[in-house]
Amino acid sequence: MILSINPSIKAFAVLVPGVLLGLTYDVFTPLLYFIFILAVTFTMTDIPILRWMKFFTPFLILALSFAWMTVLYANQTFSNGEVVFTLWNLEITTGSIQTGISLALRSLCFGALSLMFILTTDSTKLMLSFMQQCKLPPKITYGILAGYRFLPVFRHELEVLRQAHRIRGVSRARGIKGRVNQFRRYAIPLLANGIRKAERVSVAMESKGFTGDTDRTHYHKMTVGKRDWLFLGMMIGFLIAVFALSYYLGYLRIFGRKF
Structure with missing residues (x-):
């Protein structure tokens, strides 16, 4: 229920x-x-x-x-x-x-x-409900939903980076300095991929007529x-x-x- x-x-x-x-x-x-x-x-x-x-x-x-x-x-x-x-x-x-x-x-x-x-x-129904019942702006709801959908992608990309480093002989870092350098090796590629994905999503939403207007129809009505x-x-x-x-x-x- x-x-x-x-x-x-x-x-x-x-x-x-x-x-x-x-x-x-x-x-x-x-x-x-x-x-x-x-x-x-x-x-x-x-x-x-x-x-x-x-x-x-x-x-x-x-x-x-x-x-x-x-x-x-x-x-x-x-x-x-x-x-x-x-x-x-x-x-x-x-x-x-x-x-x-x-x-x-x-x-x-x-x-x-x-x-x-x-x-x-x-999660999708939650965002749709916030947008339709609580009148939350679509820019915020769709932004949160898109970010939530990216989490499994980032997890997969992080695993790919770890395997690529392991193949190239980069061992797991030890100590505080090594952990900081390891974080940089992971963070920079992930940040660059995240920016590219966010730009692609933004272009795709604009090409499909998404303007963030609150007066819009919904396929799934809550x-x-x-x-x-x-x-x-x-x-x-x-x-x-x-x-x-x-x-x-x-x-x-x-x-x-x-x-």
């Missing part, structure tokens, strides 16, 4: 909860919403669990790092409460632990929302239907319900202040 959602609506459905979750500093609110994100991801998409875990692992490591540093170096606003233990002359309090866990859970929510958006969104609004309402509505439940149970904390 999420695959068919309009990309612009999907972007708002991910961005708004991400911003609102950034205001919370309790454990209950991001934990409950993280469980909801996982339920939506694995019930409304066809993303394999192993593939999702492969992409999610870096977010998990980053979240644990954030939590550890926050626990150690929380400021006075968030380090209230009883001292649990002392580490390296640093007093670890219940408030700093709660803030660290909250930050980790918020980071996991951001990662899960990002993966849900990235793994279910086509529309917004009831399903899109229902998805947006579900993502934001559940977060509001979580805020309300957290407030009712006395867990809600915004910027360190308990409500």
